[in-house]
Amino acid sequence: MSEAASKKRLGRGLAALLGDVETEDAAVERAHSQRRLPVEFLRGNPRNPRRNFNEDDLADLVASVKEKGIVQPIVVRPVDDSGRSYEIIAGERRWRAAQRAGLHEVPVVVLDVTDREALELAIIENVQRSDLNAIEEALGYERLTEEFSYSQAELAKVIGKSRSHVANTMRLLRLPEVVRTYVLDGKLTAGHARTLITRDDAEDLAKQIVDGNLSVREAELMTQAASDRPKKPAKAKPEKDADTRALEKSLTDAIGLNVVIDHRGEAGGSVQIRYKTLEQLDEISARLRG
Numbered sequence: 001m002s003e004a005a006s007k008k009r010l011g012r013g014l015a016a017l018l019g020d021v022e023t024e025d026a027a028v029e030r031a032h033s034q035r036r037l038p039v040e041f042l043r044g045n046p047r048n049p050r051r052n053f054n055e056d057d058l059a060d061l062v063a064s065v066k067e068k069g070i071v072q073p074i075v076v077r078p079v080d081d082s083g084r085s086y087e088i089i090a091g092e093r094r095w096r097a098a099q100r101a102g103l104h105e106v107p108v109v110v111l112d113v114t115d116r117e118a119l120e121l122a123i124i125e126n127v128q129r130s131d132l133n134a135i136e137e138a139l140g141y142e143r144l145t146e147e148f149s150y151s152q153a154e155l156a157k158v159i160g161k162s163r164s165h166v167a168n169t170m171r172l173l174r175l176p177e178v179v180r181t182y183v184l185d186g187k188l189t190a191g192h193a194r195t196l197i198t199r200d201d202a203e204d205l206a207k208q209i210v211d212g213n214l215s216v217r218e219a220e221l222m223t224q225a226a227s228d229r230p231k232k233p234a235k236a237k238p239e240k241d242a243d244t245r246a247l248e249k250s251l252t253d254a255i256g257l258n259v260v261i262d263h264r265g266e267a268g269g270s271v272q273i274r275y276k277t278l279e280q281l282d283e284i285s286a287r288l289r290g
Helices: 003-017 021-031 055-068 092-100 115-128 134-148 152-159 163-174 177-184 190-194 202-212 216-228 242-255 278-289
Strands: 034-038 074-078 086-090 105-110 258-263 269-274
Touching: 055 092, 074 092, 074 115, 086 092, 086 115, 092 105, 115 134, 134 152, 134 163, 134 177, 134 190, 152 163, 163 177, 163 190, 177 190, 177 202, 190 202, 190 216, 202 216, 242 258
Parallel strands: 074 105
Antiparallel strands: 034 105, 074 086, 258 269
16 A cells, blocks of 8 residues: 555544544444453553643543443554454543543454554544644654654645644744743643744743743733843854964864864863764764774
8 A cells, every 4th residue: 555545544544433423433333343352451552642641631531431431442453463462542541541440341443553554543643632732742743754754734634734733833842842841741832832932042931931820922922022132242252272273273184074172271172073974974983983
């Protein structure tokens, strides 16, 4: 099956498996793949894009499961031929709730899919259900584009979002790690985070937003005000002495690559060797290894 056909098939499969209850039941009946399995036969997916499971939401789901059971089957795939080991593709939160509710068995839909298809289904299912926060969603998109060569346009079509939504979500990955953690922890929304994408002082502004419990609009105004403040002039670097410049030239001539020496007196310093190609990097590595 071609890559394009595979992506198209996955989109149709999700519409059946992960749509409204009636459509899903019809798809399951046609596939004859629904069954019940002991909860201990299932295991989480280490590549699941969803990393955070809100305890309050999970507690609500546990209460619902105790009252009504698992209404929607968990989508799994076999790990081996034993019939006793299955990896969850979609529905890990339901599985966790079932364990806390004391259920011994859960309804499942068993799919025979590859690693690639399992990851695609996991990401797309979570996105369609809005179960991911913005950073998890962005990481999922990035993984699909990098590992499986999705273009943003193809990805947008499969998950049912606009191309601009995909592009703007992926831009959040440019944020510093501290700001991304705020979003993962629910301290900042995607709207807050977008106001900080182009800021060099994103970490400081993010902390002010969190500490002040600012709305997105208030964050936008604060960011704009920070942009309007005059920037402090950068400190001029001290001019290098003649001996340092001569040594840089000597080393540059010797290895054929640009060498920069940053000498800081008694504090030591650093030597940088700049390369432009992987071949030059290989040559540097070979020389350093001696």
